[in-house]
Amino acid sequence: METFADFLQSLDDETQKQKLGDLFNFIDSEFPNIDKRIAWNQPMYTDHDTFIIGFSVAKNHISVAPEKAGLRQFEREIKENNYELLKEIFKIKKSQPINKELIRDMIAFNIEDKKNCKTFWRK
Known part of the structure; x- marks a missing residue:
């Protein structure tokens, strides 16, 4: 698998x-x-070779991974959308709509927060 x-x-x-x-x-x-890149068989977005957000799919949900800092920054919004918040990801049930504005805000946060990051993952 090479492309989205x-x-x-x-x-x-x-x-x-x-x-x-x-x-x-x-x-x-x-x-x-x-x-955009596929890594670990999952689509993810990067900026200057640093991870911004990734996605994976299971039978009944889509998992969204913006790293812990992104999760904590948007914890209230994740809960307000009734998404399941876990330690490293949150899950959007197949029956739930995807809040695109929330995803956009997470990406914008990570781009800004990691603008000087020299590694793929936060340390």
Whole structure:
């Protein structure tokens, strides 16, 4: 798997395929200068070779991983959307809408917060 299109094609669930496709298009239009890559079989966005946000798919949910700092910064908004907040990720159930503005705000936060970061992950 080399591209986001490959990743989407690998999904069996049409609902998740559509939701993620729409989300990726939204992110691409909001942040045309960040990079996309597939790593660990998951789509992720990076900026100057540092991790910004990643996604994975399970049968009944989409997992969103903005690193702990991104989760803690938006903990209230994650809970207000009734998403399941875990230690390193939050889950959006298949039946829930994706709050694209929340994802946009997380990406913007990580880009700014990691602008001087020289490593892939925060230390």
